Amino acid sequence: MTTRLKLAPWIATIGLFVFWELVCRLFSIPEFVLPAPSQAMAALIEFWPAIWQNAFYTFWVTMVGFAMAVVFGLVLGLVTGASALVYSAIYPLLVGFNSIPKVAIVPVLVVWFGIGTIPAVLTAFTISFFPIVVNVATGLATLEPELRDVLRSLGARKVDILLKVGLPRSMPYFFASLKVAITLAFVGTVISETVAGNAGMGHLMLSASSSFRVPLVFAGLLVIAVMGVGMYAIFALAERRFVGWAFRGADAA
Numbered sequence: 001m002t003t004r005l006k007l008a009p010w011i012a013t014i015g016l017f018v019f020w021e022l023v024c025r026l027f028s029i030p031e032f033v034l035p036a037p038s039q040a041m042a043a044l045i046e047f048w049p050a051i052w053q054n055a056f057y058t059f060w061v062t063m064v065g066f067a068m069a070v071v072f073g074l075v076l077g078l079v080t081g082a083s084a085l086v087y088s089a090i091y092p093l094l095v096g097f098n099s100i101p102k103v104a105i106v107p108v109l110v111v112w113f114g115i116g117t118i119p120a121v122l123t124a125f126t127i128s129f130f131p132i133v134v135n136v137a138t139g140l141a142t143l144e145p146e147l148r149d150v151l152r153s154l155g156a157r158k159v160d161i162l163l164k165v166g167l168p169r170s171m172p173y174f175f176a177s178l179k180v181a182i183t184l185a186f187v188g189t190v191i192s193e194t195v196a197g198n199a200g201m202g203h204l205m206l207s208a209s210s211s212f213r214v215p216l217v218f219a220g221l222l223v224i225a226v227m228g229v230g231m232y233a234i235f236a237l238a239e240r241r242f243v244g245w246a247f248r249g250a251d252a253a
Contacts, residue, residue, distance in 0.1 A: 051223060
């Protein structure tokens, strides 16, 4: 079963690309409509220097915004989940802010900070901190009242309950949110680069699409997908390493 679970994503991915290639070949779909995977790979090899340079820019910008989201989200999540009053007051504001399309925020950020790196970092931050805040706050807010009462009867202070019980209990929620937040951070960075950027994968794909180099656009999409999956896998391994006890022996992938 373990071997089958490990091979399943690879088989599904290969099957998807084979199906994609066959559809493009059998129906003679023009490359400016839907390029085949082989054409996207050819563009990836041909334009590799430009792709590598822009991919590296997108990656480090995303990591900066994501790191800010982790720090801010963890702190705000702890504050929100530790108090029912704060939870009730702040949670609607967080939901309202998260409901705003982040593409609508980018022009405002450009007015404030100009075109370039800062709007991309802030967009990655604003789109990825919400899952972290919600998960950490939920992990703390759902601490059983009976457990709190027992700990208080044993002389534990509210701070002790928060740090020694609530915080460890919220760690599975926290690591689960990291896997979601890192993928959203890439989305935010690429959105900003597409709308108002002068570098990065979003800027590269926008330039390629304006000249109808669609295989290059799909090559860029594949690179972004690989970076997202890679970071997701890293945080999934960290989750299993640090909070493996939360799975209770489940044979999860």
